[in-house]
Amino acid sequence: MRKILYFIGLGTLIFSCTPQKNVKKSNYSPKTTSIQPKTVAKTPQAQEKPxxxxxxxxxxxxxxxxxxxxxxxxxxxxxxxxxxxxxxxxxxxxxxxxxxxxxFRQKYLILHYTALPDDKSITVLTQQAVSAHYLVNNTGDNEIYQLVDENKRSYHAGVSSWRSDKNLNDTSIGIEIVNAGYTPDSAGKKIFVTFSYEQMKKVAALAKDIINRYQIPATNVLAHSDIAPTRKQDPGPLFPWKKLYDEYQIGMWYDEAAKQSYYDLAMADFATKYNEASFIFNIQTQLQKFGYGLDLSGKWDDATKKTIEAFQYHFRPQNYDGIMDAETWAILQALNQKYPAK
Structure with a gap:
C-alpha cells in the first residue's frame, strides 16, 4: 500500500514540474478604473534678467x-x-x-541761511547741537563743505511739517548758506541781506545734483520758513527762488496767466469778504492744502499771519508783511492748481 502511494505522489510531482503547454491560462484580472494623467500646459516662466x-x-x-x-x-x-x-x-x-x-529716504531738500559769518557758521554747524549736510560759504572759492553723510540725519529742520509729513530731519537733506539774515529797522520791519551771485551758482549746482539723484519733486524743495513758518524766516525774501526755477528748473513757481485769472476774481472777494470767518477759513484751507502746517481757526491769528509771511518770502518777496491781499491770494490759488496734493 505504501509503495502504491509513493508512486502516485511521485507522478503528481513530475507532472507539476513539467511545462504546461496545453493548459489554458486564466485571463481574469480584477477591473480597475483607468485614469489618464491630465496634460498640464506648461506656462513658460519669464526669465529674470541678470x-x-x-x-x-x-x-x-x-x-x-x-x-x-x-x-x-x-x-x-x-x-x-x-x-x-x-x-x-x-x-x-x-x-x-x-x-x-x-x-530713497531722502524726500526733501531744505534751504537755510546761517545768520552768521563763515567762520562762526562752520563752528556752530560742526561743534554744536545743530548741523546740515552741506554748507555753502561766501568766500568766493569753488568749495562746498560737506558736514554730514547724506545717508544720516542732520539736525537742521527741527519741529517741522509739510503736507502729510512731519519731523523732516528724518527724510530731508539740509543746505545751509552763509548769510547774515536780517536786522529789524526802526519800525520793526525785517531788513534782509542779499546773497552773492557766486553763492547762488554753488547752491544751484548742489541742489540740482541732489534733486536729480534722489528724484526729489519740485513740491519738496522748500525753505526752512515753509516747513516751520511760525518760528523761522530763512532763507528769506531775497533768496532767488524764481531765478532757480527759471534758469535751473529747481523748485516751484506759479504761472503768470493762472495768477492773473485768479487775481481778477480775488479783487471782488477782498472788497466784501475780508473779515468773514468763512473767507478766512477758506484761505487757511488753501494754505494747508498747499503744504503748510496750519490750524483752521477762521481768524487772522498770529499763526496765520506768520504762515502768510513765510509764503510771501517764497512766492511774493516784493511784500512780506504777512497780510493776505488779492495778489498773494491769487498766487496761492495758482500754485494749488499747478501743484495739487496727491
Missing amino acids: KPQITNDRGVEFFTTNIADPAKNDNTVSYGSIVSAKPAGYKVVKTYFPALAQN
Missing part, C-alpha cells in the same frame, strides 16, 4: 545700478557703500540683492 553685479572695492560693497521702476519712484542705486548686518555665528549673503520695491 542683475548687475555688486561692486567690491577693497572689501567695501557698492550697488550703482537702478533695476527698479523709475515711474514708481523706486530706485535700487546705492549712493555709498551697502551697509549690512553682521549677526554673530551667521553669514548675511546677497544672493537675491537687491529687491525692486525700494526708494
